[in-house]
Amino acid sequence: MAWLSMVFTTYLFVFYFLPLVLASYHAVDHLSRRVGASSSGTCLALNALLVVASYLFYGWWNPWFILLMLGVTVVNYVCGRIIGQPGISRRLSFWVATFAVVVSLGTLGFFKYFMFLEINLNQALAWLGAGPVHVLEITLPIGISFYTFHALSYTLDVHHGTAPPVRSFLDFACYIALFPQLVAGPIIRYNTVADQLVSRTHTLEKFSSGVTLFILGFAKKILLANAMGRVADAAFGAQSLSAPDAWFGALAYTLQIYFDFSGYSDMAVGLGRMIGFEFLKNFDSPYKAENITDFWRRWHISLSTFLRDYLYIPLGGNRGGAVRTYFNLIVVMLLGGLWHGANWTFVAWGAYHGVLLAWERFQGKRSAYQRSPRPVRVAATFVLVVISWVLFRAATLHEAVTYLGAMLGQGGSGSGMLLIPALLYTRGTLVFMAVALLIVAWPTQAHDWSREITWPKAVVVHPLFCLSLMVMFSQSFNPFLYFQF
Amino acid sequence: MPIDRRAYVYLAAGFLAVIIAPGVIQTVAELRRGETPGALELFLRPPTARNLHAYEHGLEASSLVIQRLRPRMQYAEWRFLDDAGEKAVVGREGWLFYRPSVRYEVERPAIGPESDSSDPLPAIRSFRDQLQARGIRLLVVPVPNKESIYPELLTRRAQGLGVVVNEQTQHLLDELDRNGIEHVDLFQVFRRVKQDQGRTGTGRLYLARDTHWSPAGVHAAAASIARQVLAGGVLSRGDHAYSERSVVAQRAGDLVEMLRSASIKGSLLPESVVCSRVVQSDSGAPYEDRPDSEILILGDSFLRIYEHDVPGAAGLIAHLARELGRPLASIVNDGGGSTLVRQDLARRPALLSNKKLVIWEFAEREIRFGTEGWRIVRLARSASEFN
Incomplete structure (x- = not known):
């Protein structure tokens, strides 16, 4: 069973969530520029707003799963910071990246595949004439396949040196949770949006x-x-x-x-x-x-x-x-x-x-x-x-x-x-x-x-x-x- | 094509207007009515999954924009695409069919039991056994889906198919036989009637825009059930004299009502249905149930139509009473032929005190889609045990 989150093609999203988010977002952008904030400062404020909106979007039907996403975010952020330290040894970088990969894929594996393994194990046991093991019922958090891949993409890109470590936790949380692509992709590679998390333009076009x-x-x-x-x-x-x-x-x-x-x-x-x-x-x-x-x-x-x-x-x-x-x-x-x-x-x-x-x-x-x-x-x-x-x-x-x-x-x-x-x-x-x-x-x-x-x-x-x-x-x-x- | 900045402005402004307008209209309307805007209810309850879901549902249900536009869209879909929405399927010659019934006919039954109460047989057998222990005979009457009797009016491909009996239905009928559970095979009855009448358009056994049978269907069912009751020997024909009076009822059709669109309903003339109302021969008063009758009939809306609806006293209960020459006791639960009606009976144990026969009617589609499934319902041995 999978929990739903907010869906784009619903009354709530189109007529309440989206107008509120767009209005708040562009109001913050406008105000920030009027008070003379730097481009990156403006972006940080906008990212903070997007994190709040995205967590609301994601947790709409089950607020508890926000904690799971937050956990994956924190682990990969901390690992990315360690890997991004100047002078870190290649060996330590490898082990920290491995740790992040294991945590992310472990989370995905547990929520997505554990029941599948249990059921298949029971079928194998039945075939061998043995009794079944108790099947643990696990609810699949929506979008977990996508946000774990986002997190992995960041850690591996930083480890391989194809992207710089993120400057702030808010930027990273925004990248992981960004509501447009949070629950069904596309899978956004960190190195394709790293610059946009720090500075992006908003034009009428x-x-x-x-x-x-x-x-x-x-x-x-x-x-x-x-x-x-x-x-x-x-x-x-x-x-x-x-x-x-x-x-x-x-x-x-x-x-x-x-x-x-x-x-x-x-x-x-x-x-x-x-x-x-x-x-x-x-x-x-x-x-x-x-x-x-x-x-x-x-x-x-x-x-x-x-x-x-x-x-x-x-x-x-x-x-x-x-x-x-x-x-x-x-x-x-x-x-x-x-x-x-x-x-x-x-x-x-x-x-x-x-x-x-x-x-x-x-x-x-x-x-x-x-x-x-x-x-x-x-x-x-x-x-x-x-x-x-x-x-x-x-x-x-x-x-x-x-x-x-x-x-x-x-x-x-x-x-x-x-x-x-x-x-x-x-x-x-x-x-x-x-x-x-x-x-x-x-x-x-x-x-x-x-x-x-x-x-x-x-x-x-x-x-x-x-x-x-x-x-x-x-x-x-x-x-x-x-x-x- | 030259790029014009005004096109960008038009596009952005138009989009924003469309997504903002419904919320604004709703809020203004609610404030004008002196109500707290529904959108603010989000902050009045704890943000639990249940409350958030209810909030979203509430916003949609109360939306003035949806209330205005949905019927128009439904009418357009009906008019131009022959789309009758989630509940109905458009057939041929203006006939409508109930989508769950169509699904029953074409869908694959689940492999293995869908749930503990998905198999009708244990529930029917248990009911039969409990009644038998009290000396009461059970007669089961599955009423064929409209699609089973008139498949050719659902789709051209079924032309010449006659009457169809779905595999799952046939399996249940066979199991009833195997378990010695008495039942009336209305498929056979309706097949004969259909063959006799031909497909002339007159005397069809079901209504065109309704899930239920026509007065002709009621007559045919009542006659065959009565024949089987009397052939059983437990009860003989009574001495109540009933006669029939012709009454014309206008029915829009429950399938049309299910579309919930005044525009669609307005575009269709109601069906004029010539019914036979059953009246007492001596007084001319319409037929009435007698709770102390030796016969109890249980069922769903196939018992309700023409009986409790207009014109009254013209449904299966009244016509069966006329055929048997005695009034009946009845319990009707719309859509609850599988379990709910037996639960109603379980709450009224006194009703069984003097019964010799229980007739249990349910719609064919309930074999798979019965409300609450097919639960085994324990009947109290007496009214005192129930209390």
Whole structure:
């Protein structure tokens, strides 16, 4: 079970939290400049305000988990300060960094994977004929996967000398808890925002482009992801499915997870711009990828680069020969899969991607596949990705295999198969799926589209926001998929 | 396209206006009503998870902006996208279906028991055994979902399918047989009626925009239940003479009501339903229950419709009484056919004192989605034990 925090697409966030935070933030900025405070002093005051707002945002549904996040923050801050001391030995730096990594990953491991281990241990014990151990029920704190990675990124960057140690605890707490990216990313690497924590600019252009990106993300989530989610839920919950229905459901989930997560990322980056931050792009038209390697350059870029820099390269990357490279790729993807959740389905999903990455590396650039026309490569990659989402979406491996069987025409029989079109092929579903596919194929992305605002864009964006809000008012189905990770 | 700074100003100002306006409107309206602004309630309670959640829910529920805009949006979604929201599914020929019932028909049952009270059989068996110990016979009546009887009106793909019996339902019916629990198979009954009547649009067994049956469905069910009761031999036909009077009732349909949109409701004409009200042949007074009857009928809103709703005395209870020639005792609990209605009975043990037969009706979807699940309810041996 996971606790929720405040969610961007709620009445409370849009109409109370956000206006209050923006008003306070820009009022403090304005006042600070009027009294002649330095740029860094102003930033410190703004960071303090953001820490308070972010802790309120995070602790909204369970204030006690603030303490856990604070604990991870303090440990990594202190370790970073020690590592950053001038003249510290390389050896001590290594052990302090190791301590921080163990504490952060230990926290993540305990809250996210301990129950999973217990349950699997019990299954193994049952198989051996032994009695079960008592399963400790652990509540998963929302966003823990993201903020522990943020903390790790800081400690490791400082240890490797790629970023300076933070100047104050407030700056660091702000980096860890910054509400736009706190609970569902993107994973912000410390060295990409270190400067912005000390000094950042606030301009009308940046604010407006942030507003535009936030609205586009909001619309993606409310209008497209939720509509696709209803279809996916119906298909994945169905008793029996024909092959076309199963593919339709898998396609709906493929679109749901993209618009859900990229919508969230757009909102996060947009909110960041509104308060002066510039975060990197987290999606780059992933469904236009030409192969799986390309897909991982485009999907959840902040995670794939994190795994590349902090796991794949330390494992040896491609420096140990072909076989070692394949092994590293598969290990990284397995762990990347497991990062998404304590379930064998995520492990299988990671393994699937790892094997495909290794296979592509093995095939090289001269394979028949790589020499085929680009539309064929894109379409084939898309199909492979759709299949992978089945592993990701299913509640159990058995369910995933059953669903994949349905996609191959082994979806069973029964009256349910004949009735399910009522839930899958409604007029609304078809309209939203067509729009979603059109946007997937559209050459321009929200992140880039929002950079420069012209009158036609400004005129389009407001009605889109109002429409999305009205749809939000009428919806009760409003999950955020990446919150569970 | 040239970049114009005014476009940035317009965009930022418009966004801020949109996100600030609802809170301001709400606060002004509450102050004008002499109330403390709801937004300030955050500071009046300790910040516990429960209080914060309640605060968020309260803000949304009381929002004037949401109250104004939600029905309009629902109407637009209904009008242009055939979307009937979270509760209903739009079928064909203007028919609406209850989403939980549709889900019951298409969804995979959970692997293994969802909870201790998710399996209906132990609860039904326990109820049968407790009644049997008192010398009371139990007759179970699962009422088919509307989707089971008219699948072709839910989706074109089900054209020609006839009547469907969901696997989970069939499993329960088989288990009832295996356990010697007497039940009425309304699927068979309705299948026959449907075949006889053809799909002419007249005499359909369910209402188009309601989860419940039509008067034709009530008639067919009452006749078949009565046949089975009398065939059991425990009770013979009584000597109360009832007759029927035709009454027209207007029903918007409970599915339309569930949409909670005056605009949608206003766009649909109510269904005119020709009902047969059961009256005493001698006095002409509408049928009335008799708590001291030897027959008790328990059930959900399928008993309530036409009986306690308009036009009254025209539902299953009255028609069953007419078929049996004797008044009945009844307990009705809307949406509580699985457990709640038996809990109501457990609180009224005197009602069982002279009973020979208990008829227990519940909707098919309750097999999986029963409110409070299927709990075993202990019946007090007597009123004194209950007290």
